[in-house]
Amino acid sequence: DAGVTQSPTHLIKTRGQQVTLRCSPKSGHDTVSWYQQALGQGPQFIFQYYEEEERQRGNFPDRFSGHQFPNYSSELNVNALLLGDSALYLCASSPWTPKHSSGYEQYFGPGTRLTVT
């Protein structure tokens, strides 16, 4: 059973460019959340997708947008890249509604390391 997968592993972009990151959730999961992790910091919540709609959003500008496909996979798009967007971008998957009392778990992928120069 494959866990959460993300692509690409690493990416180098120039300031002002646009980038698209991809995520495939764990089998059986229908909800995808995206997080940004700056070096030496904890992950920061960007947004969450369920049923192809953005359900929750953190304190990130509109330059950050996303999409979820019918197969539950997701994309994160960042426009007009800034140097400060350099970070590890993490995708986490989970079931929307916990099936048991042990629900709510979110499982993370390995991340995409984005460097903006």
Next chain:
Amino acid sequence: GENVEQHPSTLSVQEGDSAVIKCTYSDSASNYFPWYKQELGKGPQLIIDIRSNVGEKKDQRIAVTLNKTAKHFSLHITETQPEDSAVYFCAATPRYGGATNKLIFGTGTLLAVQP
């Protein structure tokens, strides 16, 4: 606002000793508290979690305790091994209906287990 504080930022222990990491959350509506282990170059790995209706949970050498009144929760690792060396993050999630909610992370603890 939603905030999670984590201490200490670094922790060095001898192999076989115990390690304790403490977190405090601000939102009293928080009801789910996971702990993640992140090794260099990898994504966070869920190692244990606890819900607001439980005071303590144990899984082999790892245990988590929750004090809802004080809004504190802690991770305890006993009989530490070199492979326990990593960055550990606590997190809290405020109530959001019955659905999976966003995670608010602490700032992380770098645990070094000396052989």
